[in-house]
Each structure stands twice: as C-alpha cells, then as structure tokens.
Amino acid sequence: MLEEVVANRYVTPLREGGSLPGIVEADDLGTYVMKFTGAGQGRKTLVAEVVCGQLARRLGLRVPELVTIQLDPVIGLSEPDQEVQELLKASGGLNLGMDFLPGSLGFDPLAYAVDPKEAGRVVWFDAVINNVDRSWRNPNMLVWHGDLWIIDHGATMIWHHNWPGARASAAKPYDASDHALAPFAPDIAAAAAELAPLVTRELLEQVAADVPDEWLADEPGFTSADEVRAAYVEALLPRAATIHERITLGPRVERRPQQPPGWLAERLAPRPHAAEPHAPEKDGTT
Numbered sequence: 001m002l003e004e005v006v007a008n009r010y011v012t013p014l015r016e017g018g019s020l021p022g023i024v025e026a027d028d029l030g031t032y033v034m035k036f037t038g039a040g041q042g043r044k045t046l047v048a049e050v051v052c053g054q055l056a057r058r059l060g061l062r063v064p065e066l067v068t069i070q071l072d073p074v075i076g077l078s079e080p081d082q083e084v085q086e087l088l089k090a091s092g093g094l095n096l097g098m099d100f101l102p103g104s105l106g107f108d109p110l111a112y113a114v115d116p117k118e119a120g121r122v123v124w125f126d127a128v129i130n131n132v133d134r135s136w137r138n139p140n141m142l143v144w145h146g147d148l149w150i151i152d153h154g155a156t157m158i159w160h161h162n163w164p165g166a167r168a169s170a171a172k173p174y175d176a177s178d179h180a181l182a183p184f185a186p187d188i189a190a191a192a193a194e195l196a197p198l199v200t201r202e203l204l205e206q207v208a209a210d211v212p213d214e215w216l217a218d219e220p221g222f223t224s225a226d227e228v229r230a231a232y233v234e235a236l237l238p239r240a241a242t243i244h245e246r247i248t249l250g251p252r253v254e255r256r257p258q259q260p261p262g263w264l265a266e267r268l269a270p271r272p273h274a275a276e277p278h279a280p281e282k283d284g285t286t
C-alpha cells in the first residue's frame with residue numbers, strides 16, 4: 001500500500017502538462033505534485049500512474065515516490081482560478097501524489113546526454129507499459145541533481161480502456177521512433193536481459209496491490225477490485241517477457257547540433273588572407 005497523507009494547502013497549478021496537476025503541501029510536511037481524481041482524464045490515469053510508477057521503482061528506475069493524498073475540497077475555497085476550483089471540488093477523497101523534486105529541470109536532449117544503457121532501460125520500460133507520452137516534444141522526464149527521473153505514466157497501458165481486447169492489444173509491437181531517448185542509441189537488448197527476468201507475477205501482483213480499491217471499483221466486466229488487479233498482471237506479464245523483440249526505433253536521428261549556429265560559424269570560419277592559425281609568431285626582426 002502507498003503511504004497516505006492529507007493535503008493541507010494547495011500551492012499552485014502546474015500548467016506544462018495537460019491534466020493540470022497541482023503542487024500541494026501535506027500533513028507530513030512533504031510537498032507533492034497532486035494528480036486529481038476529478039480531472040477530465042479520469043481515474044484510470046491515476047491507476048496507470050500507480051501501476052507503472054511502482055513497477056519502475058521496483059525495477060530500479062528513478063521515479064519520485066508516490067503517495068495517496070486525502071483532499072478536503074475546502075482547502076481550495078480561496079483559490080482564485082475557476083478551473084482549479086472546479087478540479088478541487090470534483091476531487092474530494094483520495095488522489096495521487098508524487099514527491100515534488102524542487103529545482104528539477106525539464107529534460108532537454110540538447111543539454112543532457114543519456115548513456116545507451118540508461119536510455120535502453122527507459123525505452124524498454126516504456127515499451128512494456130506502452131507509454132505514448134515520452135516523445136521529444138513532451139519528454140516527461142526531469143533532471144534533478146544530475147540524474148534523469150521519469151514522470152507522468154498516465155497515458156500508458158491502452159488496453160485498460162478496453163479489457164475484452166486487452167490480451168491482443170498487449171501483444172502489439174511498440175514504436176519508439178518518436179521517443180525522446182531514441183537518439184541516444186538505447187541498448188534495448190541489455191535492458192531486456194537485465195530487467196525482463198525481474199518482472200515476475202509476484203512483483204506485478206505487489207505493484208497492482210498498491211492501487212487503492214476505490215479506483216478499481218465498479219469496473220465493467222469485473223466483480224471485484226482484485227479481479228481488475230489480476231487483469232493488469234495478465235496483460236503486463238507476457239508483454240514484459242517478449243516486447244524487446246517488437247520495439248521499432250526507426251532510423252537513428254542525430255538531434256544534437258552537428259554544426260555551430262550561423263552566427264558562430266561565421267566567426268569561426270577562417271578569414272581570407274588570414275595568417276595560418278596557431279602559426280608561431282615571428283619575432284619581428286627583418
């Protein structure tokens with residue numbers, strides 16, 4: 001089970017993404033990025049955050065710690081933004097929190113190099129969970145104290161939107177050609193060799209057990225929350241074992257600048273009639 005905290009103060013919305021998460025302070029003195037049950041994307045986004053976030057953490061990938069947050073919408077009464085007000089009103093009860101990484105920067109592929117081993121682990125993991133939301137346009141990765149952290153696993157496991165077709169959907173290949181780490185020569189074979197054996201039924205059951213019952217209740221076609229948990233396990237277990245054989249990386253695109261920008265190129269270009277660069281200076285005597 002995830003640790004449960006109580007929201008004391010709504011600090012500010014985060015507008016970079018699409019779901020309007022907010023920063024909140026909680027009764028454990030922690031600061032969290034809160035994802036709301038009342039957000040338009042629905043509670044399955046939160047289920048995906050827990051299943052994928054906890055799986056990643058268990059595999060040793062860097063994901064900020066997750067908690068559940070009890071929200072009394074009364075803390076938003078003085079919030080001036082109407083969109084935020086409505087979100088808070090619609091989200092009384094249990095929500096998801098992710099430890100806020102203060103001072104972290106959004107991942108920029110031009111400013112931060114990822115080694116092929118780490119890139120391989122992230123791309124392989126995203127293939128397992130079928131993450132369609134880690135493109136170079138929207139990397140959903142942070143750099144904090146020099147390390148790469150992955151966040152935002154709401155848009156994953158498309159099969160949980162159509163359980164009758166889940167088995168077939170989870171067997172499908174993964175196209176990583178648009179992935180933010182595709183340009184870093186991800187070593188997928190090494191990642192699969194290291195991580196796939198760790199994704200056991202037992203591990204997946206532990207991960208699914210972290211999802212609160214109330215986010216799984218009344219799922220059409222299921223009679224209990226545990227049955228839904230089992231469906232996540234059944235989809236992920238075979239996929240983790242073989243997905244590395246079905247990942248497309250596309251042509252290797254080098255997105256790091258090869259040429260200096262125009263203004264700099266001009267300055268660096270040898271001037272006509274200039275002396276040999278670095279030629280030893282003459283002593284001036286004739």
Ligand SMILES: Nc1ncnc2c1ncn2[C@@H]1O[C@H](COP(=O)(O)OP(=O)(O)O)[C@@H](O)[C@H]1O
Nearest residue numbers: 014016017018019020033064099100101151152
């Ligand atoms: N744990 C965190 N620490 C610091 N900043 C975060 C954290 N989680 C999210 N953010 C910031 O908030 C933005 C939106 O969060 P994200 O999880 O991507 O939500 P969305 O579903 O709206 O895309 C991120 O792009 C990032 O800038």
Ligand SMILES: [Mg+2]
Nearest residue numbers: 017018140152
């Ligand atoms: Mg995002």
